[in-house]
Amino acid sequence: MDLDSMDCTSTMDVTDDEEIHQDRHSYASVSKHHHTNNNTTNVNAAASGLLPTTTSVHELLECPVCTNSMYPPIHQCHNGHTLCSTCKARVHNRCPTCRQELGDIRCLALEKVAESLELPCKHMSLGCPEIFPYYSKLKHETVCNFRPYSCPYAGSECSVTGDIPFLVAHLRDDHKVDMHSGCTFNHRYVKSNPREVENATWMLTVFHCFGQYFCLHFEAFQLGMAPVYMAFLRFMGDETEARNYNYSLEVGGYGRKLIWEGTPRSVRDSHRKVRDSHDGLIIQRNMALFFSGGDRKELKLRVTGRIWKEQQQSGEGGGACIPNLS
Amino acid sequence: MEPRINDLQVESRVHELLDFPVHTNQISSAIYECPNDHIENPKKKPYNCPHSGAKCDVTGDIQRLLLHLRNDHNVEMSDGRSFSHRYVHHDPKHLHHATWMLTLLDCCGRKFCLYFEAFHLRKTPMYMAFMQFMGDEEEAMSFSYSLQVGGNGRKLTWQGVPRSIRDSHKTVRDSQDGLIITRKLALFFSTDNNTTDKELKLKVSGRVWREQPVSI
Known part of the structure; x- marks a missing residue:
């Protein structure tokens, strides 16, 4: 996509901070827990050290149906397969993963895990250096100064x-x-x-x-x-x-x-x-x-x-x- | 050479011609004592009172109308070379109580009527300000005026030629020959001064000047 390459070059202009630059490549998600345990550890060190774990946590928060990030209420079936609330309304009470009856079970544990996460803004590759708690990230992204412009x-x-x-x-x-x-x-x-x-x-x-x-x-x-x-x-x-x-x-x-x-x-x-x-x-x-x-x-x-x-x-x-x- | 008589003026002249016979008959006996002169010398035709709020039947020459406006309609006089007026409208959402104001301006010994009013232009609420010359059209064209309104970093300026009060207030308004702002923009201008958006506060400033020597 030529759009991506365009974005890439602009990032080079904007980003002169080495830390942010690294961040961009690792696409870090850092748990709050880790952060408080070790105050001196910066985001990058945490990111590179915990990359496999955090990536999979991040994957856990992806809805298996629509692949969007899940926000409360997050649902699960009797077998523990998770699902976002938008998709739950569309699957006629049948778990899309195991085909069993879905029921009405909320997955509070995963919601709590999400709450403890801090993620970079999705416009990181366009130059946004900010990192947000999972639930306020979405709000920021709609007003982020680095978000792309629409054609006028x-x-x-x-x-x-x-x-x-x-x-x-x-x-x-x-x-x-x-x-x-x-x-x-x-x-x-x-x-x-x-x-x-x-x-x-x-x-x-x-x-x-x-x-x-x-x-x-x-x-x-x-x-x-x-x-x-x-x-x-x-x-x-x-x-x-x-x-x-x-x-x-x-x-x-x-x-x-x-x-x-x-x-x-x-x-x-x-x-x-x-x-x-x-x-x-x-x-x-x-x-x-x-x-x-x-x-x-x-x-x-x-x-x-x-x-x-x-x-x-x-x-x-x-x-x-x-x-x-x- | 651009023609000095434009469409707006032609329109109003036609309008006048249609008005003419009834009009003169009506007033000739009572106020204006020049029964035979009307057709030959329309300049001496008496003027209607330019106060448009209520139907006012008073007619006469400019001097008489000035006295009448001051004494009977309590209209104030300002210096036309530079003026600034504040218009406050407490309930701008309700334009059907047609709000309007008249102020007199003095410039070079001549008098001008400055109108400000709220009205609906094809269902859109608007405010309009314009000026009319107390005298004949020919002389009116030797003057120019400007009106300016603004706020919140924006400013709208109208520069025009005053129309004679021979044209009715309504004729001028309907030909849109003046400063027109939509209520939306007017409210945006008003929010500059810590007012709530329920109240309209517009500052209209301007001036009148003589464009060229009179050639009568």
Whole structure:
């Protein structure tokens, strides 16, 4: 899989810590018990020493049916074969391993064993150095900063994930998205039949500046019953970093203009989420057609914009702290 | 040269033409004493009271309307060269009590009406702010204005040309010729100031300026 190789190279860039590096190869799972017994033993030593044992404990916690990690309540049959609760509901009271009646027996011992385990985040190979108790690992993984990004292309459901350089290449090569360098832009959006909003028109352009990538979305949709056009920017990276940037969008004509200034949202927030929170330049169609001039039959919008880096003023405690828009 | 008369204005002019006969007949006898002048010189046609809250039948020239607005509607006057208004809406979830406000602005000796109101645009709750010039359309076009609203690191700016109060408040609103923000965005702007999201607090700032010398 080329996705894996992509991830691998990015790890090399991020990981400069020798310990983490080793961790990655051993894929350690360390028991808490061992840890407290010998405080000086670091994770790696424990991992290499106990590798056969911990690996098999880890295997014990894999559901034999779906191979996912099992979380309480963990079930077992009369013969002691274990099963996760999701699969238990699907096997019609018959143990998938021995075909005997399953019954309703909980495997508390295994749950306790799981509780004592500490495991590395599954995004370890992408650079996450963190180790978690078994039950909080799952929660972390859904918000881990190293988790891969989803493809920001909004038109069709694209399931590709990866890191930012990979996704930029993917957008360019597979979605044929226009790439631009520089922090200012000037785009014309022309649509010959703007009354047909049903076939939602949208466009994506990628900008490369300050060593980062930004997605400019432009689209037509119905806001409630009102046809509108909307333009907004998303930052290809994490939210904390997105807040270092600002952008402006301007559209107008015939003595009127509308200017939006905002902070780009991270591509972690889906295109739809940003759109539905109205966090961008929204132009009512009436006004858009007025800006277009002519006979109002054709949409001709010129959107100009700029991206800039927020001045580091966090010491003053001024506008630097921007709460997240939910 | 771009045509100065745009679609919005054409639309309102047509509207005016349709209004015209009934309108003048109605008021000519009572208030405005120029019974024969109306058709030949529409500039002298009296203006309607721009206070749109309740149906107000008062008409007259600008001076008379200014007095009327101050004395009868208690409308306040601000300096139009730079202003900043706070709009607080305690129950923004209930837009059907149409909330709106009128403030007067002064710039270069001319007066402007600044409207702020909550309404539904095709079922989507919105807030809108716009300005109208107390005078004729021709002179209105020599002015520009800007309105700005923001919070939470975002800012939306509208720059436009004030419409004459010859156009009804509703005409301007329905042509969307002003600063429009959705309630969702307005509430997001308001959460900047430690307010609960149940209350709307918007700060609208702006200014009016003369674009070019008047050529009447």
